[in-house]
Amino acid sequence: MIKLLKFYQDRGIKIVRGEGQYVWDERNNKYLDLHAGHGVAFLGHGNKIVIDYLKKQMEEISTLSLAFDTPIREEMIKELDELKPENLDNLFLLNSGSEAVELALKIARKITKRRKVVAFKNSFHGRSMGALSVTWNKKYREPFEPLVGPVEFLEYNNIDSLKSITEDTAAVIVEPVQGEGGVIPAKKEFMKNLREVTEKVNAILIMDEVQTGFGRTGKIWAHQHFDIKPDIVTAGKAIGGGFPVSAVFLPDWIGEKIEEGDHGSTYGGNPLAAAAVTAACKVAKSEKIAEQAQKKGELFMRILKEKLEDYKIVREIRGLGLMIGIDLKVNPSMAIKILQDEKVLSLKAGLTTIRFLPPYLIAQSDMEWASDAARKGISETES
Numbered sequence: 262m263i264k265l266l267k268f269y270q271d272r273g274i275k276i277v278r279g280e281g282q283y284v285w286d287e288r289n290n291k292y293l294d295l296h297a298g299h300g301v302a303f304l305g306h307g308n309k310i311v312i313d314y315l316k317k318q319m320e321e322i323s324t325l326s327l328a329f330d331t332p333i334r335e336e337m338i339k340e341l342d343e344l345k346p347e348n349l350d351n352l353f354l355l356n357s358g359s360e361a362v363e364l365a366l367k368i369a370r371k372i373t374k375r376r377k378v379v380a381f382k383n384s385f386h387g388r389s390m391g392a393l394s395v396t397w398n399k400k401y402r403e404p405f406e407p408l409v410g411p412v413e414f415l416e417y418n419n420i421d422s423l424k425s426i427t428e429d430t431a432a433v434i435v436e437p438v439q440g441e442g443g444v445i446p447a448k449k450e451f452m453k454n455l456r457e458v459t460e461k462v463n464a465i466l467i468m469d470e471v472q473t474g475f476g477r478t479g480k481i482w483a484h485q486h487f488d489i490k491p492d493i494v495t496a497g498k499a500i501g502g503g504f505p506v507s508a509v510f511l512p513d514w515i516g517e518k519i520e521e522g523d524h525g526s527t528y529g530g531n532p533l534a535a536a537a538v539t540a541a542c543k544v545a546k547s548e549k550i551a552e553q554a555q556k557k558g559e560l561f562m563r564i565l566k567e568k569l570e571d572y573k574i575v576r577e578i579r580g581l582g583l584m585i586g587i588d589l590k591v592n593p594s595m596a597i598k599i600l601q602d603e604k605v606l607s608l609k610a611g612l613t614t615i616r617f618l619p620p621y622l623i624a625q626s627d628m629e630w631a632s633d634a635a636r637k638g639i640s641e642t643e644s
């Protein structure tokens with residue numbers, strides 16, 4: 262009988278529906294969803310505006326490649342205009358974060374005619390061949406080598422290491438907060454230096470905002486925290502309000518050099534994706550999601566620190582906005598399992614970090630719930 266790969270079978274709970282920041286299993290147990298589909302459900306589950314846009318679009322026309330214009334794409338462009346990264350007026354839509362990274366890397370090669378790409382230790386950029394090549398974790402990379410090269414991995418947040426970025430570098434790809442690698446925010450000075458060095462040697466600076474983008478860190482784009490302007494921004498996850506969409510934002514000087522045939526995607530920017538992005542933009546603006554993430558992130562961090570900081574196995578509680586990591590001195594798997602028993606869904610990041618990626622809707626009572634559950638998980642792990 263056909264079956265999913267064994268890794269994806271029997272994950273313990275069967276989720277049957279979601280609403281806002283909560284999901285329910287088949288026995289009607291309610292969970293606080295700080296996993297959010299690996300951060301996708303930042304706008305919450307079942308947002309009414311997203312559903313209405315998708316339903317309407319489904320009825321009008323759902324299947325149309327980029328070969329023809331359609332009103333929903335025009336509406337999306339209008340909505341996205343206020344939210345796009347500054348000066349990056351050219352948009353290419355794809356379907357997953359990896360695909361967005363893949364295109365950014367292709368563009369860097371074409372524009373610079375160089376080949377070397379610089380990435381950082383603990384990075385994660387996806388699992389397609391190009392994206393995997395700039396992903397740090399050896400376990401993910403080694404079985405598939407040789408990958409796309411040459412790639413050099415430098416120390417994240419280490420200004421000295423930036424000396425390796427020289428005139429043979431096509432691009433540097435960086436996450437403003439490393440997500441999968443352990444919720445590690447970049448330091449402002451590091452980012453500023455990185456921008457300066459890449460500018461000096463004419464290397465393209467690709468800001469991978471697949472996880473950080475669209476409000477999660479307290480700004481619409483996390484790189485805004487550092488007052489820098491990247492050359493390319495990749496986005497995904499939250500930008501489709503739950504629907505699979507990713508985006509690559511480019512400046513005119515790069516956009517002008519991309520020709521038809523350089524890239525393409527049957528599904529990229531399809532009418533449903535455009536409807537989802539349009540709705541997500543409307544919600545982002547009317548709900549001021551970035552401001553909410555900023556305020557709620559600060560509150561959540563304060564509550565977590567109050568309740569957890571004194572445990573011996575807690576190394577650090579860190580993050581930016583609603584992207585939060587509780588870094589332990591030990592494997593966090595048992596604590597994550599106890600959180601789940603307490604009906605709080607979370608994720609692992611790096612080797613030692615419990616990661617929370619809440620929807621912007623998270624309430625103070627949810628934060629108390631999550632931190633009490635984390636306290637139980639951590640104290641039981643410690644004893």
Ligand code: PMP
Pocket residue numbers: 299356357358359360362385386387388436440441469470471472473497498
């Ligand atoms: N870049 C970053 C920063 C990510 O966090 C992820 C996914 N976790 C990806 C790229 C890959 O995205 P996808 O799984 O949608 O291909």
